[in-house]
Amino acid sequence: MLDQIYDLLKQYDLRMTPQxxxxxxxxxxxxxxxLETENxxxxxxxxxxKKRKAGIATVYRTMEMFEKVGLVSRLSMxxxxxxxxxxxxxxxNHHHLICLKCGRVQELDDVLTEEFKKIILENKxxxxxxxxxxxxGYCDGCSQKCNSIDDFKMKIGSGFNV
Amino acid sequence: MLDQIYDLLKQYDLRMTPQxxxxxxxxxxxxxxxLETENxxxxxxxxxxKKRKAGIATVYRTMEMFEKVGLVSRLSMxxxxxxxxxxxxxxxNHHHLICLKCGRVQELDDVLTEEFKKIILENKxxxxxxxxxxxxGYCDGCSQKCNSIDDFKMKIGSGFNV
DNA sequence: CTCGGTGCAAAGATTTTGCATTATT
DNA sequence: AATAATGCAAAATCTTTGCACCGAG
Numbered sequence: 001m002l003d004q005i006y007d008l009l010k011q012y013d014l015r016m017t018p019q020x021x022x023x024x025x026x027x028x029x030x031x032x033x034x035l036e037t038e039n040x041x042x043x044x045x046x047x048x049x050k051k052r053k054a055g056i057a058t059v060y061r062t063m064e065m066f067e068k069v070g071l072v073s074r075l076s077m078x079x080x081x082x083x084x085x086x087x088x089x090x091x092x093n094h095h096h097l098i099c100l101k102c103g104r105v106q107e108l109d110d111v112l113t114e115e116f117k118k119i120i121l122e123n124k125x126x127x128x129x130x131x132x133x134x135x136x137g138y139c140d141g142c143s144q145k146c147n148s149i150d151d152f153k154m155k156i157g158s159g160f161n162v
Numbered sequence: 163m164l165d166q167i168y169d170l171l172k173q174y175d176l177r178m179t180p181q182x183x184x185x186x187x188x189x190x191x192x193x194x195x196x197l198e199t200e201n202x203x204x205x206x207x208x209x210x211x212k213k214r215k216a217g218i219a220t221v222y223r224t225m226e227m228f229e230k231v232g233l234v235s236r237l238s239m240x241x242x243x244x245x246x247x248x249x250x251x252x253x254x255n256h257h258h259l260i261c262l263k264c265g266r267v268q269e270l271d272d273v274l275t276e277e278f279k280k281i282i283l284e285n286k287x288x289x290x291x292x293x294x295x296x297x298x299g300y301c302d303g304c305s306q307k308c309n310s311i312d313d314f315k316m317k318i319g320s321g322f323n324v
Numbered sequence: 325c326t327c328g329g330t331g332c333a334a335a336g337a338t339t340t341t342g343c344a345t346t347a348t349t
Numbered sequence: 350a351a352t353a354a355t356g357c358a359a360a361a362t363c364t365t366t367g368c369a370c371c372g373a374g
Contacts, residue, residue, distance in 0.1 A: 014328080017373070054331085056332095058329080080363095112282075112285060115281070120259065126268065126297075176353080179348070179354060217356045219340075219355080
């Protein structure tokens with residue numbers, strides 16, 4: 001894997017460094033999770049050799065670069081820090097179902113994804129990018145439960161008319 | 163309209179204040195735009211009576227509350243402040259196509275929206291909420307143009323294998 | 325050897341919070 | 350009168366940046 005990433009970076013005149021390697025390793029080991037920058041930063045200090053392997057600024061800079069280059073997908077949940085996940089090639093163009101209750105992230109598979117893109121292109125002349133679409137709602141397990149409004153004060157009113 | 167909103171707030175033991183009225187008025191006058199908190203704050207000072215009608219903290223608190231109550235939809239573009247738009251009842255459940263190039267926001271109509279929700283529920287057992295889905299890509303006018311990677315360094319590589 | 329990368333600490337930007345005061349109900 | 354809301358300024362949070370030094374190619 002490193003070889004291909006190395007080549008990818010080379011295309012952009014970017015260098016492979018120990019810090020970048022360490023971050024990639026973390027991302028790879030955490031496939032399927034969306035890590036906050038802070039998580040990554042902390043994980044950088046708990047390897048075999050207990051010394052921190054990159055500064056927080058480097059983590060930010062690296063994640064920004066990785067995103068631009070397409071190596072990771074960024075997920076920004078409102079009101080919280082950005083989170084990143086390594087984009088494995090077979091996952092390019094997958095989109096996310098994000099549970100508002102438990103935070104679980106499921107991915108839409110290619111068939112649905114392509115279908116969506118086609119429908120939107122046909123109807124709106126809008127080209128959907130590889131940037132993951134975030135679809136919020138309630139997952140299987142949580143779908144009977146309350147939503148964020150409940151947490152605020154009480155049960156939701158059923159709308160109103162202007 | 164104020165009456166229904168007043169009732170809605172009453173359900174949650176929330177009060178109608180001059181500040182909230184002023185903010186609602188701005189949101190109403192700017193239907194179709196997603197305003198940043200800062201925009202709203204500034205607009206609050208340029209009415210007929212030139213004095214500021216609410217502090218920035220009040221704007222933040224008000225928008226948070228309006229969102230929880232379902233009065234506005236929040237759109238958070240990555241790397242920039244949250245933006246809000248009044249949710250008119252007939253627009254509940256509309257979703258957004260957001261152009262990465264020019265920032266234009268189009269809405270998906272009910273038919274597409276319902277179709278999407280149905281497909282996702284059938285396939286994934288996932289209940290999509292009223293929370294607007296943000297679909298990123300390139301609008302009609304911009305779809306031939308470059309994307310953010312181009313802005314970064316140069317043309318995109320066509321992917322890589324792990 | 326060159327130029328991109330790093331670490332640190334300072335600065336920025338956005339948002340939240342504590343608290344005394346004000347105003348809605 | 351009770352309690353929610355406000356304004357202000359301070360603080361918190363997340364992220365970016367300047368700069369001197371380091372190290373990959």
